[in-house]
Amino acid sequence: MLVAPDAFTEPVVSAAAFNRLAVAYLHAFHVVQLDLDGRRRQLGPRSAIVRAALDHMHAHAAEPITVQGVADAVHISARGLHAAFASELGQSPSEHLRGIRLAGVRDELRFAPPEQGIAAVARRWGFVHLSRFAESYARAFGELPSETLGGRRREVATGARG
Known part of the structure; x- marks a missing residue:
């Protein structure tokens, strides 16, 4: 599929392309995190999304944010955010x-x-x-x-x- 080079000057097209690239980037890499007991464990690509969402939630918890707002902030669908939280945090x-x-x-x-x-x-x-x-x-x-x-x-x- 070919896209005209000037299509990316449109804000909607530019934002959609950025969102897709950001999600692809987050899914491309595994993350290493220390457990509470100091052991290292490798987390899946969803962990990067969950971590970004948690950072956003903590930064804005006293504000009237919604799950959709959090999903938008980390460039994923609300459904994808639910799936990531369910698999990583069990909630x-x-x-x-x-x-x-x-x-x-x-x-x-x-x-x-x-x-x-x-x-x-x-x-x-x-x-x-x-x-x-x-x-x-x-x-x-x-x-x-x-x-x-x-x-x-x-x-x-x-x-x-x-």
Whole structure:
């Protein structure tokens, strides 16, 4: 198939070509990563996509990003992103993003001033259904958000640091 040389001056054609080249590049190479115990392991090409997606998620977790937005940022389809996450992490991109956001809430509650409200922090991280948020938080961390904030309040009251 021949393409006119000036076709790449069109923004849509140029962006599509870039996306295809970027995905082909990511699929072409294996990545070596250290496990938590220091052993090296070779990861497949999907790992590069997952790593790029995770970097994007961490950088923008407090913003209203979507799975489609993450997929667009790493130049892959949402379906491809789901497949990469399933094979590499055993969970969906939205589940992982929720975990990142829950950790953000927890960090904020752990270091929040004693008068800080849980609902405001949860909403700031994108959680609007507070009872579902509390259930997810308890499953993830083994304590309720009020216990995390309560622990901070006790530390402030007693002058203890943990």
